[in-house]
Amino acid sequence: MNTSVLPNINTDLVEMAPHFQFAHSVDCVIFGYDKGVLNVLLIESDHPDYRGQWSLLGDLLRPNEDLDAASYRVLRERTGLTDMFLEQVKTFGEVDRHPAGRVITTAYLSLVNVRDHQLKSIDNALQWRSVNDIDTMAFDHKMILDACLAVLKRKIQEEPIIFNLLEKKFSLRNLQLVFEQILGMSFDRRNFRKKLFTTGLLVDQGEMERNVKHRPGKLYSFNREAYDQIKKKSFVGLQF
């Protein structure tokens, strides 16, 4: 009995040939936050079975491309961004998930801030859609989106990735709004501030908001160096 994970290289190659018939793709679930709303970047599908429905940004994996590299490429090609948060979430491999054949896809979660880096409008079929407004999507993409949303909710409480959604300098109010938006809860302002300050991850930028029609708030930035230090010694979570 052959006990290896794969048949030996020495065994008849014909035996293995039928296995090398899968296609693999990556799909990027790109979240952005704008004016109080959590958005996801979508494109209208022009696949005949799903024409006009919303679809995630993805592409087929190339024969000599690492999986992670492919997701990075998709993000770069579609948005022009090159230095964003990007992390693998889950792989979807149902037999019938794609009409074109056996395509297995790996979903990636990405967080970008739309202000600092303006999107290249290479492709005007691209659109930011509020995650709350999305009911149906092409393929199994709604399921993929939901999986990524669940992971997002978990991860913002485990690691300080939420800052990727904001500009480098942000007000505490905005930070709180993003948390509230994603988690679907609301927090007491004073307690939220205390909690965030005691993490030691925020740096007062000595600047104020501009052009707001109320008392301007201080601007802060995320101190990544401090985070890297603290994390070595202890868990740094923001459990709500």
Added chain:
Amino acid sequence: MNTSVLPNINTDLVEMAPHFQFAHSVDCVIFGYDKGVLNVLLIESDHPDYRGQWSLLGDLLRPNEDLDAASYRVLRERTGLTDMFLEQVKTFGEVDRHPAGRVITTAYLSLVNVRDHQLKSIDNALQWRSVNDIDTMAFDHKMILDACLAVLKRKIQEEPIIFNLLEKKFSLRNLQLVFEQILGMSFDRRNFRKKLFTTGLLVDQGEMERNVKHRPGKLYSFNREAYDQIKKKSFVGLQF
């Protein structure tokens, strides 16, 4: 410009053919707990490049098989178990990860208890190895094992999956030992008891340990129904 995730079915099939050349596999990281040690079920590789090294239990995905179904099949075929905890963890898709060609693999985490269900010894190359004794493995399997261990550490604090490692009836001592073993910490016995009891997830079975050479402890079981109820309303975590 073609904006769909995949080329249309109508476009030249020749265009897509080069993409359907990947193989896909699943690898199961099967953890078991026995006499104070966290083990993982491994097999000696007989792939020429890695002969004699330890390898995870895996197999190639079949053309008409769902991804999850494949992991389930591997577990069933190798261990004879059919009703175990099994969950997808991560997909590894480096170009050169497998000598036989472009094989992408999805890792699954599985927890089994060795006592309740005796392993079929179909295959005597199978062996339980202490996770602490494993340094190198075939392919990229050490990396996969490490990823699954990290996920295991996280998940036992988020969901009551740890009970899958124990027999149906277990002593609090054993439960605590499994936690300590996996997390690499030790806890105060009284505080551990209080914490577990206040979850409301343990049922006193009215039975005692047998054949222990000290005062026998009470046996408890995990109350899944209670968990399902509680979980609907609130988060049920066991943060340590």
Added chain:
DNA sequence: ACAAAAGTGTTGCTGGTACACCCATGT
């Protein structure tokens, strides 16, 4: 003046941690 949000402290409660003694069983 009004509207909108910024900024700020205290109190009570809850949950975690630290800690020591007697009990039941096998040898």
Added chain:
DNA sequence: ACATGGGTGTACCAGCAACACTTTTGT
């Protein structure tokens, strides 16, 4: 009798939740 772990309660401390008023800016 001894060794091994089972079983139990309390006191302290830290972190969380609840809560209201004054300040700054734009209109």
